[in-house]
Amino acid sequence: NNAFSAQFRTHVISLLKERYRDFGPTLAGEKLHEEHGLSLSTETLRKWMIAENLWREKRRKTARIHQRRQRRPCYGELIQIDGSPHHWFEDRGPRCTLIVFIDDATSALMGLRFAPAETTQAYMETLGKYVTQHGIPLALYSDKHSIFRVNNPDREGELTQFTRAIKTLGIEPIHANTPQAKGRVERANQTLQDRLVKELRLQNISDIASANAWLPEFITAYNKRFAIQPADTENAHQALRHSAEELDFILSYQSSRILSKNLTFQYKSSEYQLKNVGHGYRLR
Known part of the structure; x- marks a missing residue:
């Protein structure tokens, strides 16, 4: 000093x-x-x-004791995912949600994406970029939000759009029973709400599109600072075996409808008719 x-x-x-x-x-x-x-x-x-009155020592809260779940040994074996709504742009832009994918073995950020809200589409877009860049993880670990699980007892066994997509890709869905169970992504959210907010301010970024374009640079710096080595050096990611067109289809909204003899079907209170493939074609 x-x-x-x-x-x-x-x-x-x-x-x-x-x-x-x-x-x-x-x-x-x-x-x-x-x-x-x-x-x-x-x-x-x-x-x-x-x-200089620029900092006050924070009083340490007496934390409740929760036994931390042991990390998975391999990179890509389990990816924790979550959405974090926050005033990410402070007063420079609208409140929005950050979709966060974090590797359980290393605490490395694997995917970040800003979206207006926590939606199926936001997770689909984040997942598409993730698997294209890193490959297919063995499992995704989420909460029991309706994006990930059908919570209506009358529809037991049905899959949400997101869960249908990840199972098609060969990814196992796992749902946490408590917020503490997915503590690594929750703690990452707290760190991001401090550091990322300030970095966005320094970069003078105030909209979702600009933020998403800049996020890869932030991810690299964050992982250099916070990611650790996995217990096992094996990379558990599997190769993506789908073309870009096939991946887009898997990550699209899909719904089954009954086609009438006149080649019409109902969807969201509207009726649609398929164009005839050949002269006078109709279902028999």
Whole structure:
């Protein structure tokens, strides 16, 4: 602490006030090093920030004890998925949802995608990009949201659009019984709601399309900082054996309808008729 000149300290404090006012000491220190070439310990920075009323030590809450589920040993063996609604763009843009895919073995972010809301389509789009880039994981671990499970007892055994799609791809659906069971993705959401919000601000990004275009850069930096090595070096992902056209079909909305003799069917209160394949063609 005493090794730094008053001029250096003043410069650091000025940067904190101008660009990193609500950053914690750890993230502020990373940004000072990455963006400005300034290196000092987190502890020194914390003391300076407290002295300048830029940081308050947080009281540690007495956490309820939950036995953490042991990590799967292999990368790609289990992917935790979740949607995180939040004011990601603060007051610069609308509230939206971040779809998060995280590897259970390594805590690596495998997929991020902003969407207006947590919908089947948002998960389908995230999954499509995921399997194209990484291959097919063995299982997806989600909560019991209606996107993932039909919760109506009268429709027991039916599959949701998303679950039908992943089973077609050979992915096992697993549903968590408690939020604590998918703690890794929940903790990642908390980290993202701090770090990603601030990164979006620094990048001056305020819309979904721009954010999605930039997210791969963030994922690379995040995984370098937080991902760990798996217990087993085997990559459990399987090769994607579907063409782009086949994948698009699998990840589309699908519904069965009865075709009448006149080649008509009902869908969402509307009637549709197929064009005749040949002269006078009708079902017999």
